Amino acid sequence: METKKITGTFLDEITWDIPSQNWSREDWRREFDTMKEAGIDTVIIIRMGLREQAIYPSEVLGIKSGPDLGQLFLDEAERCGMKLFFGTYVNKTSVDFWNEWEEDWEINKRVLPEIMERYGEHPAFRGWYVSSETCIASVGAIEMYTRMSHLMKELAPEKPVLISPYFPSWAYREANKPERHRRFMEDWRTILSSAGKYIDICAFQDGSCTFEMNKSETFELEDYLKEAHELSREFNLTNWTNIESFGRRYHIRFPPIDWRILKRKMEMATPYSEKLITFEFSHFMSPHSMYPSARKLYERYRENILEKKDY
Amino acid sequence: METKKITGTFLDEITWDIPSQNWSREDWRREFDTMKEAGIDTVIIIRMGLREQAIYPSEVLGIKSGPDLGQLFLDEAERCGMKLFFGTYVNKTSVDFWNEWEEDWEINKRVLPEIMERYGEHPAFRGWYVSSETCIASVGAIEMYTRMSHLMKELAPEKPVLISPYFPSWAYREANKPERHRRFMEDWRTILSSAGKYIDICAFQDGSCTFEMNKSETFELEDYLKEAHELSREFNLTNWTNIESFGRRYHIRFPPIDWRILKRKMEMATPYSEKLITFEFSHFMSPHSMYPSARKLYERYRENILEKKDY
Amino acid sequence: METKKITGTFLDEITWDIPSQNWSREDWRREFDTMKEAGIDTVIIIRMGLREQAIYPSEVLGIKSGPDLGQLFLDEAERCGMKLFFGTYVNKTSVDFWNEWEEDWEINKRVLPEIMERYGEHPAFRGWYVSSETCIASVGAIEMYTRMSHLMKELAPEKPVLISPYFPSWAYREANKPERHRRFMEDWRTILSSAGKYIDICAFQDGSCTFEMNKSETFELEDYLKEAHELSREFNLTNWTNIESFGRRYHIRFPPIDWRILKRKMEMATPYSEKLITFEFSHFMSPHSMYPSARKLYERYRENILEKKDY
Incomplete structure (x- = not known):
């Protein structure tokens, strides 16, 4: 079956x-070469900062020393002909049942202008990414998505805004299957009715759905991809898919995914998605990853997807 | 102390x-060479399929594409002079407290003939493995073990049937030590009274027992090995031991085991067991494993067990 | 900012x-060379034994075979000009809420003389380490620390006694911040009033504190380092800090730490600590570790701390 390639990846440098991986600048330069070779044309900084850490010495966050990886990533993206989306600050990664979103908002109100001032003119800085993840229409989700994307458009109207929400398998657990679908669509219509006008691209994460055989009670990946596509069209968003390259079923959270599962997910997303991105290349698919099986996943990906050989 | 070598291993290719490990065909070929070098003469496909995955494109499971690793494993086993036991389909791996065993049974009723049709004549296909794991005399355990092994004998009377049950440390938790022993023997007499006549080889897993110092309240490995041996004799089964080559005591589930523990377990099982097999060579003991410490375990195993050098 | 180097490490060979890592004698020899190159002058055997395992064939523990790593570590320490602290036997690692400390004590009463008899005259055997970890003034903590350190002084008055307690983030959870500080100081005044006269060096673990941005409700690392320093002065102990080189925030427990966090923790501890030690070099910071990212952490450590290059 024909499948789109993965052409975008998150950069998870301030990890949650x-x-x-404790990479040097040289390690990152080599990685950008590899990403280019793999066909990556888009990189997304998953977050500029998390609590006491940031990818550059941020005055707003009171971080005085440390490397400027914002500059490094932008320069490398430019060198390799890639577009870079810049992520934001988070204290917790999810805003779903979390009442402290206002603290994050207050910090981001000052962080986003700082990013613009430092890197706004860089030719590779081509979009924003709202780092607060969400899945349901909580107050925090609606407010953060709306305020953040609105501020992004104020600061740089030409830069597209990307979000990458997830499927709330836990939130709808007690509901039956049609009810789950109804609530999923309703939640996202609520969120996008408020925030959608400032958002350009929506890349739902594919990993919390299932495509197992005994499907009666599950929310199947293919339906989810279809409905994500429908929502994007409804709110005039570009629809990407965030194909997770890590496995979720294992005690070890998280290892590189079984390539056969990756391949099937890519095949399933291909008709519904304008672009496949992944979380993320460097830990889970890179020959330079700290996980030796990532090297094998990259070999399989190269043979199967890039060189179209049979397994 | 003299110890038997490990001469059999599971192949955990559709992992639970x-x-x-995302290995290519070439990687598997190299692995068979290494297994042969290590003295492995028996390989056991732990399961032919799990939910949406299978080791060959299975019509019964509706899987249309993907590599035929059943053929690869059989051909490699033949090339390396090994016997192969073929595992079955599972939806969940344990049938102990699980009422859906009938679904698995219905699928396996069609999967087993498919395996026979595809590979029945292959010279390396030398036995069956019942992939549903169990530990207590639940209805699911009795029915699955009996029906599966019976069907295996109907399809291929000459192929021995292997099972590899585990010790239910959790199921007998509230009982005192003699009571645990009594219930263990009683459960297995119940299961084997029904299924034993179709089963040829029983390889109890050694990992959920303990051989710790403060033993007053535990079920000790040596007693367990003795009782497993006794059960096998009672029901006229060949008694093997499944020496786990992964560690259970760690936050990371599961790393390669400490070789000193592996060695002591092998020594303890030697007098009670006709053959030592392991779960499993390729992740936990192989120089090609994704776990770098497996390479070191293999070095220690070679030096100590194969070359009989002192540590 | 100027920072002390890490000059001591635990040796976690009987792991909890x-x-x-399943290292051979040769692997350990190479590791000692690397530790020396990294500036390590002190190694601490984290425990001589745990349940059924010991680093030497211990008559007391009934362990008849296996390598003598006590000898190997002492010889290597001597060769590399390092001081070695010898740890004790544990059945569980913590004595905080555990009533079975007396069993451990009874075993250690015989293990400590055995260590003295085997290795007492070795020129590298330069101190004791009390392996039972603790954090609060439980009966077990007070008794074990007091009895063990007292016995150590009886057996070898010239060998300093080291402890490495941890911060009980869970024990004071329900208390407010000032209350936590009050209880921390009170617990340790209670423990050290009894055991302090036999103890020479206290190296609090730095990892269960936080140095996050939103600090209102946390116990901050800097305050903790200050108070540990104050306690050591009060009881006339040498104050070291155990800078953990593993990360605690991840699903995988435990990976090598982010070097930027390691560096900040080292900077923070420098003014309060006479010596920085770590748990532990060989798994988390060594180029020979089973964790590939430890190699990268070592590269960053070398560049930044040893060679004082900018990242």
Whole structure:
């Protein structure tokens, strides 16, 4: 089956629940070469900062020292002909049941202008990414998505705004299957009715859905991809898919995914999605990853997807 | 102390809770060479399929594409002079407290003939493995073990049937030590009274027992090995031991085991067991494993067990 | 900012919740060379034994075979000009809410003389380490610290006694911030009033504190370092800090730490601590670690701390 390639990836350098790879500038330069070779044309900084860490010495966050990886990533993206989307500050990664979103908003109100001032003119800085993840129409989700994307458009009207929400398998757990679909659509119509006018691209994460055989009670990946596509069309957004390249079923959270599952997810997303991106290349698909099986995943990806050989 | 070598291993290619290694055909060929070098003469496909995945494009499961690893494993086993036991389909891996065993049974009723049709004549296909794991005499355990092994004998009377049950440390938790022993023997007499006549080889897993110092309240490995041996004799089964080559005591589930523990377990099982097999060579003991410490475990295993050098 | 280097490390060879690396004697020799190159002058055997395992064939523990790593570590320490602190036996690692400390004590009463008899005259055997970890003034903590350190002084008055307690983030959870500080100081005044006269060096673990931005309700690392320093002065102990080189925030427990966090923790501890030690070099910071990202952490550590290059 014909499948789109993965042409975008997050850069998870200030990590949340994924261990740091402790790469040098040289390691990152080599990685950009590899990403280019793999056909990546878009990189997304998953977050500029998390609590006491940031990818550049941020006055707003009171971080005085440390490397400027914002500059490095932009320069490397430019060198390799890639577009870069810049992520925001988060204290927690999800805003779903979290009442402290206002603190994050107050910090981001000062962080976003700082990003613009430092990097606004860089030719590779081509979009924004709203780093607060969400899945349901909580007050925090609606407010953060709306305020953040609105501020992004104020600061740089020409830069598209990207979001990458997830499917709330836990939030709809007690509901039956049609009810889950109804609530999913309703939640996202509520969120996008408020925030959608400032958002340009929506890349739903594919990993919390299932495509298992005994499907009676699950929310199937294909339906989810269809409905995500429908929502994007309804609110005039470009529809991408965030194909997760890590496995979710294992005690070890998270290892590189089984390539056969990756391939099937890519095939399923292809008809519904304008572009496949992944979370994320460097930990889970890169030959330079700290996970040795990522090297094997990259070999399989190259053979199967890039060189179209049979397994 | 003299110890038997490990001469059999599971092939965990459709993994359940262990991450995929994403190996190519070439990687598997190299692995068979290494297994042969290590003295492996028996390989056991742990399961032919799990939910949406299978090791060959299975019409019964509706899987249309993907590699035929059943053929690859059989051909490699033949090339390397090994016997292969073929595992079955599972939706969940355990049938102990699970009422949906009938679904698995219905699928396996069609999967087993498919396996026979595809590979029945292959010279390396030398036995069956019942992939549903169990530990207590639940209805699911009795029915699945009996029906599956019966069907296997109907399809291929000459192929021995292997099972590899585990010790239910959790199921007998509230009981005292003699009571645990009594219930363990009683559960297995119940299961084997029904299924034993179709089963040829029983390889209890050694990992959920303990051989710790403060033993007053535990079920000790040596007693367990003895009782497993006794059960096998009672029901006229060949008694193997499944020596787990992964560690269970760690936050990371599961890393390669400490070789000193592996060695002591092998020594303890040697007098009670006709053959030592392991779960499993390729993730936990192979120099090609995704876990770098597996390479070191293999070095220690070679030096100590194969070359009989002192540590 | 100027920072002390890490000049001591634990040797976690009989591991508790960290997987074994399955190293040979040659692997350990190479590791000592690397530790020396990294500036390590002090190694601490985290425990001589745990349940059924010990670093030497211990008559007391009934362990008849296996390598003598006590000898190996002492010889290597001598060769590399390092001081070695010898740890004790544990059945569980923590004695905080555990009533079975007396069993450990009874075993250690015989293990400590055994260590003295085997290695007492070795020129590299330069101190004791009390392996039972603790954080609050439980009966077990007070008794074990007091009895063990007292016995150590009886057996070898010239060998300093080291402890490495942790911060009980869970024990004071329900208390407010000033209350937490009050209880922390009170617990340790209670413990050290009893055991302090036999203890020479206290190296609080730095990892269960936080140095996050939203600090209102947390116990901050800097305050903790200050108070540990104050306690050590009050009881006339040498104050070291145990800078953990593993990350605690991740699903994978535990990976090598983000080097930027390591660096900030080292900077913060420098003014309060006479010596920085770490748990531990070989799994988390060594180029030979089973964790590929440890190699990268070592590269960053070398460049930044040893060679004082900018990132």
